[in-house]
Amino acid sequence: MDWKVRAIRGATTTEENTIEAIRSAVRELIDEIEARNELDPDEMISAIFTMTPDLDAIFPAAIARERSHWDHVALLDVQQLQIEGSLNRCIRVLIHVNTPQPQRAMNHVYLGRAKDLRPDWNLTPLHRDRHRL
Incomplete structure (x- = not known):
């Protein structure tokens, strides 16, 4: 199988503009993306993070x-x-990875109030069988 660059999306929200609240939200988001996609750190290329203007801590x-x-x-x-x-x-985050998996096998993660942004992507169950896609 050919290896390709794939994209994984994710988003979350925080209730406060504090270092602690943002750190907790980002860690939870990254943890969930890594778990749902069984990411190998050596396969990760880049990550682009965005935050709304009301977060600047x-x-x-x-x-x-x-x-x-x-x-x-x-x-x-x-x-x-x-x-x-x-x-x-x-x-929000956009992570690029090298993987032999097809794009449809990438599990996008939406947490907190961000679940409403892409409810169609948020329904992916944890640890789904990637080989059946």
């Missing part, structure tokens, strides 16, 4: 860099557009 990439196996992953933080009526205190 810490960079999500700084939190990801605390993970020992993320030291070789290219990380970038950007601010999301502020669109009227959009979800507040939201953190």
